[in-house]
Amino acid sequence: MLLAAVVATTPLAIDMYLPAMPMMATELATSIGLVQQSLSIFLAAYGIGMLLFGPLADMLGRRPLAVFGLTGFILASIALSLASSIEWFLAWRAVQALAGAAASVVVPGIIRHLYQQHTAKGMSYVSMIMMLAPLVAPAMGSGIIWLASWQAIFLFLACYGMLVVGFCWRFLPEIRSDSDMQRPAFFSGYIKVFRHKAAWPDIASSMFASFAFFCFLTAVSFVYIGYFGVSEQIFALLFGFNVLSLMSANLLNSRLVVRFGPQRMLRFGLIVALGCAGLLSVFNFLGLGLWYTVFTVAPLMASLGLMATNADAMIIMQFPDNSGTATAVIGTLRFGSGALAGPLLAWFYTGDALPFSVLMLGGVLAIGVSQLWRQFGHQGLSAARD
Structure with missing residues (x-):
């Protein structure tokens, strides 16, 4: 806590x-x-x-x-x-x-x-x-x-x-490790993180999950209030519904990740996200009503949280002595990709909810590509060792 x-x-x-x-x-x-x-x-x-x-x-x-x-x-x-x-x-x-x-x-x-x-x-x-x-x-x-x-x-x-x-x-505890007497220099940690190619796909997955999340966060007030015309009070309830979905996903992950592992939980989140993001784009392309968007966005946000949490965990586990540096890389790429959401939404603005839907779908597809990259990369390493 x-x-x-x-x-x-x-x-x-x-x-x-x-x-x-x-x-x-x-x-x-x-x-x-x-x-x-x-x-x-x-x-x-x-x-x-x-x-x-x-x-x-x-x-x-x-x-x-x-x-x-x-x-x-x-x-x-x-x-x-x-x-x-x-x-x-x-x-x-x-x-x-x-x-x-x-x-x-x-x-x-x-x-x-x-x-x-x-x-x-x-x-x-x-x-x-x-x-x-x-x-x-x-x-x-x-x-x-x-x-x-x-x-x-x-x-x-x-x-x-x-x-x-x-x-x-x-x-708050202080973390002591065997390498405390030889703490890393400022830039050596970044060199170690970026040279560790096995972590790149998970870093990319975390970054694109954040991009999709910030697309929603940037557009949500316009979509719900400006486009669908809900009141500020209803908007607060709908926003809270999405946050509850994120919390539920983390609760589910905390119970299942020990049994199935972070990689399988990430892939489960990816499957859900692909289906929900595709449906969200179709619903808004057809101009369907508010509740089609609400009940599609909620599981999509939950799956984004599921993927980001497990991707971050897999990254941090690979850098026991440089966890602060790895966290910095994750955070910078996360907020940097999130900062792109606003300009892209403005660039593709059409007055309806389709642009944010398509951009979120693009972020989810990019996560899928990153995980394919991870799978083929690990298969290549295994073949090289054999």
């Missing part, structure tokens, strides 16, 4: 202030477009932070970096509540993302140490608990601005960070 609470700083920081964007644009005397730009800046800075702090987690240790990152997150959140201009808001938003990356990059390495060959099970548990954050964050943000103001959202994030850093100071 503590590891999930650390990781949850990011979805809370992303989702809690979304309902306050129109109010912020008015009070900061700027356009809604610039306020929305703060989300892109956060994602970009978070990806950069993963690159920077991933190797440092391997070099300096995970507990000190988590405490440092959470402390920076607290200070940046307080500064955001005091921002009086959009320029200062955007600057502190980037600092908040960098600090959040420093805290969350340590988590997969600790999970790998605690769960060893059952890393996928541990990551499923953490993901399942962490999913509570995006489930409740928009409603919490709405409640806070109803009672107070948008500044109170960032004060709440600062208080949350104080609570988590206190528990981390007391309970």
Whole structure:
């Protein structure tokens, strides 16, 4: 639960202030477009932070970096509540993302140490608990601005960070390994990760799963509210339904992955995703109603979560002494591919729900290609050994 609470700083920081964007644009005397730009800046800075702090987690240790990152997150959140201009808001938003990356990059390495060959099970548990954050964050943000103001959202994030850093100071373990006396240099970890060709297909699978997920996240408000015309309250329920689907998938994975292994669970998720993404594209091509999309997206999102969790676990298990660096690579590619979703959706905009459906299908097909690459690559290695 503590590891999930650390990781949850990011979805809370992303989702809690979304309902306050129109109010912020008015009070900061700027356009809604610039306020929305703060989300892109956060994602970009978070990806950069993963690159920077991933190797440092391997070099300096995970507990000190988590405490440092959470402390920076607290200070940046307080500064955001005091921002009086959009320029200062955007600057502190980037600092908040960098600090959040420093805290969350340590988590997969600790999970790998605690769960060893059952890393996928541990990551499923953490993901399942962490999913509570995006489930409740928009409603919490709405409640806070109803009672107070948008500044109170960032004060709440600062208080949350104080609570988590206190528990981390007391309970978060430091990971010690036999290689502690010879900690890797900053760039050597990246060289080791990128030279390990066996991990490339799983890295690609994680990246394309994230791309499909961010296609949904970027388009969901337009699709449900703008295209299908649901109210904000119904939108919150539909969004929560998808988050519950993700949580259910992680619960299922935590129960079955020890028996079947992460590779078979990933392939199961891929089969479900291919069917759901294909149906979603057909339904929206034919212009069918809201509920066709709702009940197709939910299992699709669940299968994306299933694939991403198991792909990440298989990657981390291959780098016991460079788990921070491997996490940085995963995170940077994940958020980098996610950042492509917005421009591509804008490029293919048609005023209906078809573009996001087709782009999600493209992401799932790319995962399928990556897994074929993995299978043929392993067969080639086996043949070479024979």
